[in-house]
Amino acid sequence: MSRAAVPTEHGARRALRIMVASKWPLLAVAFLFFASVAAAFGPVLSPFDPNRQNLVLRLADPMAVGPDGSLFWLGSDALGRDVLSRLLYGARVSLLVGFAAIAVGGGIGIVAGLLSGYFGGWVDDLIMRVGDIQLAFPFILLAILFLVVLGSGVGNLILVLGVGQWVTYARIVRADTLSLREKEFVEAARALGDSTVSIIFRTILPNILAPLTVIASFNVASVILSEAALSFLGLGVPPSVPTWGSMLAESRDTLVANKWWLAVFPGVAIMLTVLSFNILGDWLRDFLDPRLRERT
């Protein structure tokens, strides 16, 4: 028997139709699709090796042409590296970190929330108090602390940013689980002899995925911003890995010298990505809310 409450085939078609009719969600999805393609095919699309330096061609303006006829579409940076190529490679890190951190944080948070809400008692107390303690620390401070101890790198960055998000998911899942565990269909599953694991993950979990999808879409945006902030502080990934945040950091010294392209292009990329996820999250929230369905 199917217990999932995610949109049905009919619902998915309806979502597509409404999105096409709306302007901003469609633009957001289009941009995210474009960014994902850029990230996936960065090595193919990049005109240059993003780390290849050419000191003689440093700080070339956008559309500058090198002595060999090569075109720097978005200019070059302080070490003569092609900004467009670094932007394309940077998309990989930003999106990878964004999605992977949500997977880590969401995974931990969902399991913790399900256990907390379903079993209650000391399990609930323990998990929620651990979450409270974590929330008592400013997240960026916690992230800096962990990265100083663990060292920088994509893996550690994903881990730190993911762990930083789990409490949000755990609280939402716990609240929904507390409500759902008393519902008739859960009672029915118990009466039919389903195991506890099956009830939690096959009966309850599918019914709380909709709000989690909305939260995740907002969260991706905040994680990408956190990644940019940590890379800006030099705690993100190694210097050889281009990221949008580290590109922004590198632009600081040249901004006063009017080398605007070093800050504007990665800055706009971050802004559009975050904006797109926020618009998408907004729309998803409205779309999945039964009270607002009529309006969407």
Next chain:
Amino acid sequence: MRRRTHGGGLTAAWLLGMVLALTGCSQQSEDTIVVGLSADITTFEPGMISSRDNDNIAQHIFSSLFSLSPDGDHLPDLAHTMEISDDGTAYVYTLREGLTCHDGEALTAEDAAYTFNRIGDPENRFTGNIPGFVYTSIGFQGAVALDDLRVQVNLARKNPIAFGLLTEVHIHCKDSYEEMTLDEAASNPIGSGPYRLASWTRGSEVVLEKVRDPGSFQRIVWRIIPEASTRTAELIAGNVDIITNVVPEQMDAINASGRAEVQVVSGTRRMYLGFNLSDASRQMPGGDAIQDPRVRRALQYAVDVPTICRQLLSTECDRATGLVNPPNDHPGLTPYPYDPPTAERLLDEAGWPRGEDGTRFAIRFQAGRGRYVNDVNVVLAITQYLEDVGLDVELDLLEWASVYTPLLRERSMGPLFFLGTGGGLWSPIYDMTDLADVDSGTNYTHWDDERWFSRWADLAEAGTPEETRAIVDEMLQVFYDDGPWLHMYFQPDFYGVSNRIEWTARRDERVHLFEARLR
């Protein structure tokens, strides 16, 4: 290549000036001078000071017995005469009469002796420039007061530059320091210099007030502004009078502002890539390979230093041939040229051919960020050059004050590391003194070549300048051939100076404000 040309620097400076004029610009008081420093300071304990920025402030609070002029002249300060014993191991200074410390206590020979001995006291465990560099180099044995005005400093052995090294010892009084704990002394200096500490907000600013001449300003404010762009913006806005470590890319914006200009001086700081040859380093990636002098020599050919100077430091420079500043360097040595094929051939011959993946060996390369002019970009460029000849470089860019500096104290960075060490123009031996002993705190490489270290005794016994020069050149030849440094450049220094004041930058990185005046 084609580039669009426009008045970028002028536009940026104008915009920046306008924004700051509307938001935060303020006119400085005429009796106050404000200096923007790039690196934070950590202590006012004379025995613990180790950075130039820290020492620049301390030199206004503490005077020394004698001092050195920018040209290397030995000038009287708290003392007016100095006598050296025949065997060169006793230095007797005669103090001026009527000296006092900031708390009013009379400064006598007993205080001067106490200062020397306190800094050298092993129980205090000081690790700053004076105990770690000066005392190690001269073999400091102790100091005694001969009478109220005469103090004698005893050395273990004759040293031809001890008189200059002793100018770096900051003098203070006995009674006040005996009453303080080490922690209290580190944050409440009671000095002997023309200025006293009025306030210190860690990480933000240090304010000094004038107590005696020399000095044109009643107050000196040292502001810690780590961000280069912020320092530049503050200078253009008129909130700061002097800034250090101007990023070369910002020179045009400052000069076009009409409010300040950049002074570029050929500095004496020796910038180099160090090879850490310690046993601990040998266990790390690349630590084994660099033990071989042939590998170290090969890598000298791999880095294009003149291009780094021209492009990243906005200046032409001759590559260094050793650790001695021109014109005191070895006249017969020519800088290693940029010649990647030779580097590759020598690495092949040293037994490190390229593997199937194109690399010869991996090496960890550590550097601090934000301490030297354009250091991050310089380090990234060096990394590229080394990778071009087949090294797999694991670059580790570290925060300067809290991460890299502790590694420096332990001499445990590397196996490859980027560093600059302050130098001088008054003696080649001063520059060589970084490596006065295998265990010197400034021998960050743990280099122990007998052909270098055994010659220090010969230097001490040299009877004439010609003999000294010959030994110096022989030592520098060893350093050039098989030394522990990949030679880079003598760092040019960039100071932004407000049009409001008259001040000339020195080559030795000392920011002395005694001579600074309002225009």
